[in-house]
Amino acid sequence: MEVDREDGRSQNQLRPLACSRNNLHRAHGSASWSQGDTKVLAAVYGPKAGTKKNENPEKACIEVIWKPKTGQIGKLEKEYEMILKRTLQSICILTVNPNTTTSVIIQVANDDGALLPSAINAACMALVDAGIPTRHLAVSICCCVARSGLVVLDPTKLEEQKMKAFAYLVFPNSVHSVLPEGSPSGQGEPIQNGIITSVTHGIMSVDDYFYCLERGRAASTKLSDFLRKNLQQQSTDSSKAG
């Protein structure tokens, strides 16, 4: 059963992705990520001296500030800040710079569905641009379950509202191993099959959820390739001067 999507995409097709790094001059790292019409700007300042009050000074601390497009900051923004903070904490190597704070600031330029996944992707690119040490990157995707039971990737805002349930999933990026296939390196496996963050809204059956995870992981490979190509291209371009 095919789902009719307004912009003519198939159920597994992502919107056109666009990403640029080093947009801002004062910030140590910055990135802009857009999926279709959803556009998010991320800036990173860090590491700065000192940690916040209740944070562990033996580790680096990550602070996330979410700025919505318009209106005051409410509970939804605080929730996004918390999810983003925990996701970034799991990918950054916190023991490299103890007793420091890295601030990640997210500015929503336009919201047309899949806002949190775009923000996570933008934040990862900004962290790379700032040179914050990370174990691996995170790629994020939104999967939703339609009323008919079909799983659709990367919905627009209208689609999100009509769906029965949707899930924001964050996976570690796919690994391009230097070692040949089938070599005895047990380390590769766990990372590729891991899932960092999952936030669901609405009711979905267990089978639907596992199907979402499967589709999400497949899409995350495509996103990882896009990220890798983008980062390699920009690193061979002019080097950043100060």
Place this chain on the structure above:
Amino acid sequence: MEGRISNAWRLTVNDKNFIKTALLSEIRIDGRKPFEYRKISIKFDRGDGSSEVQIGQTRVMGIVTAQLIQPYKDRPKEGTLSIFTEFSPMADPSFEPGRPGELAVELGRIIDRGLRESRAVDTESLCILAGKYVWAIRIDLHILDNGGNLVDAANIAALAALLTYLRPECSLGGEDGQEVIVHPPEIREPLPLTVHHLPIAITFGFFGNEGILLIDPTHNEEAVMGGRMTMTVNANGDICAIQKGGGEGVPQRVIMKCLQLATSKAASITKQIKDAVEAFNTERALRKIKRHPTSTGVDVRQKQNQ
């Protein structure tokens, strides 16, 4: 708390002296002349009423939204215009999240006075039902990158966003004509706001020794300058607002000179804004025309009958 102070950005003494000495020979550190503006670029987002302005390295985003509210009791036939300035921590490591600091409040007030009190935006056309429903226009200014001279950039962003914003059309209905029906953009074309004139803010920096004056300071020059003045003028030569909050004193003839400079700069910036808005409106109209072939593809037979 000590961590915060050590994180603040400070210009070194050598840098400050270099800037001041160079200015004595009328050279600015980015190669401009004292009365030269940096390159201004005005871009619009796909949505209506969303602009991004860049002056050199300074970047500001302006977003306009509207809501139906009850008018103030003493002005039942006028809509309202409110400006919210966000000094995002993205722009400068010294900007803290939370309550707006002095600079943010001052910036908001300068732009507010320039737009609202000079009646640049026609608030009477925002009234739908006197005493009951009026449009409240809200302008959000997000400072993304602080490269100096935030006031001018934010002002242009606000103006550009206002000129490209389209508010939904609404009509009176209901049993006694007292209910307001807001039409979605697909049913009825949304309308632009009525803007009478464009107040442009021009900022000057004063350096005490030798009475040095320059226009459009960068953030390095802002850290060195002794005083600043912002003049909001429009292309007709009307003064909408002048703000000089403390700092060193300047003689009257310098103020008059600044006024003349400001008027000439305002004319060129107004033209630039109007050209950018014009280009965006054309592009938006073209986009609308392109949508029609796909939507009326099925109804070809009906069209031919007409």
